[in-house]
Amino acid sequence: IPVAPEGFRSGFVALIGRPNVGKSTLMNHLVGQKIAITSPVAQTTRNRLRGVLTTDQVQIVFVDTPGIHKPQHQLGSVLVQNASSAIRIVDLVLFVVDGSVPAGRGDAFIADLIQRAGVPTVLGLNKVDRQLPEDAEAIAASYAQLAGDRDWPLQTFSATTGAGTGALLEQLTHALEPGPYYYPPDLITDQPERFIMAELIREQILLQTREEVPHSVAVVIERVEEDEKITRILAMICVERPSQKAILIGKGGSMMKAIGSEARQQMQKLIDGKIYLELFVKVQPKWRQSRSQLEELGYRP
Numbered sequence: 001i002p003v004a005p006e007g008f009r010s011g012f013v014a015l016i017g018r019p020n021v022g023k024s025t026l027m028n029h030l031v032g033q034k035i036a037i038t039s040p041v042a043q044t045t046r047n048r049l050r051g052v053l054t055t056d057q058v059q060i061v062f063v064d065t066p067g068i069h070k071p072q073h074q075l076g077s078v079l080v081q082n083a084s085s086a087i088r089i090v091d092l093v094l095f096v097v098d099g100s101v102p103a104g105r106g107d108a109f110i111a112d113l114i115q116r117a118g119v120p121t122v123l124g125l126n127k128v129d130r131q132l133p134e135d136a137e138a139i140a141a142s143y144a145q146l147a148g149d150r151d152w153p154l155q156t157f158s159a160t161t162g163a164g165t166g167a168l169l170e171q172l173t174h175a176l177e178p179g180p181y182y183y184p185p186d187l188i189t190d191q192p193e194r195f196i197m198a199e200l201i202r203e204q205i206l207l208q209t210r211e212e213v214p215h216s217v218a219v220v221i222e223r224v225e226e227d228e229k230i231t232r233i234l235a236m237i238c239v240e241r242p243s244q245k246a247i248l249i250g251k252g253g254s255m256m257k258a259i260g261s262e263a264r265q266q267m268q269k270l271i272d273g274k275i276y277l278e279l280f281v282k283v284q285p286k287w288r289q290s291r292s293q294l295e296e297l298g299y300r301p
């Protein structure tokens with residue numbers, strides 16, 4: 001890792017907020033590559049994932065976290081623990097909220113949690129592209145109060161259009177102290193390619209099967225074989241019930257085919273090469289309840 005130039009700033013920034021406010025979308029936008037999967041389904045993000053942005057002035061290591069919500073089963077409580085402990089290891093919190101609606105009780109709950117941790121915080125209002133003009137005033141007032149009570153700077157932006165994200169970046173840079181490179185300047189994520197590949201398959205399951213299967217699915221890359229022309233990948237999709245396996249496979253294998261084809265295209269972008277993808281589905285009852293199985297599948301508390 002090279003020595004940072006004079007006046008260089010750096011630090012770890014946790015992305016904290018309710019599920020679906022756009023934390024992962026924002027991180028992908030800022031680092032310029034899809035490393036975190038996103039979807040309209042809550043709990044899309046399961047692991048803590050680092051995304052690194054390096055410019056000539058700053059290196060920001062974003063720590064993407066699962067959204068904070070009330071735990072309902074073992075997986076849920078591992079997710080909440082992950083988010084809460086992420087706050088403690090960072091230099092700065094970017095508290096992301098859905099700026100298309102006024103602050104709600106969930107936001108106030110998280111604001112208190114962050115405040116108790118005592119870490120410098122920027123309040124980020126995402127999704128302004130969805131804000132209706134008639135709501136703008138009430139929205140601005142509710143978040144101004146949330147931030148003002150705690151002396152947090154506030155920045156409005158859209159992670160999908162990119163509007164305001166330049167100003168956000170300046171705001172974050174300004175809030176960080178002078179520091180070194182933590183990662184090589186060209187590194188974008190700390191996660192191995194295999195993990196992102198598995199996530200790209202899980203993303204397609206989330207997007208294509210919607211509410212029926214998503215929360216009971218895990219994906220593991222079993223084998224990667226590279227030769228000069230093509231990379232062959234064997235992946236296992238793990239579900240809890242035979243009925244979910246049937247949904248995933250679909251009529252005459254149609255669902256599996258659609259998931260595989262879209263995931264393969266996303267994976268080809270990631271590795272910039274040709275992929276042959278083979279998927280199989282396995283029923284493993286109650287994997288979410290079991291800590292050892294969770295760890296085996298890569299969800300570390």
Ligand code: GDP
Nearest residue numbers: 020021022023024025038039040127158159160
């Ligand atoms: P997370 O759970 O906080 O990580 O949220 P995601 O990044 O997975 O995003 C949840 C949903 O919100 C996805 O469908 C995104 O496409 C959508 N989304 C994220 N940011 C924006 C935004 O700025 N504008 C709009 N309109 N949608 C967004």
Ligand code: K
Nearest residue numbers: 020039041044
């Ligand atoms: K989501």
Ligand code: MG
Nearest residue numbers: 023024044045
């Ligand atoms: Mg996410």
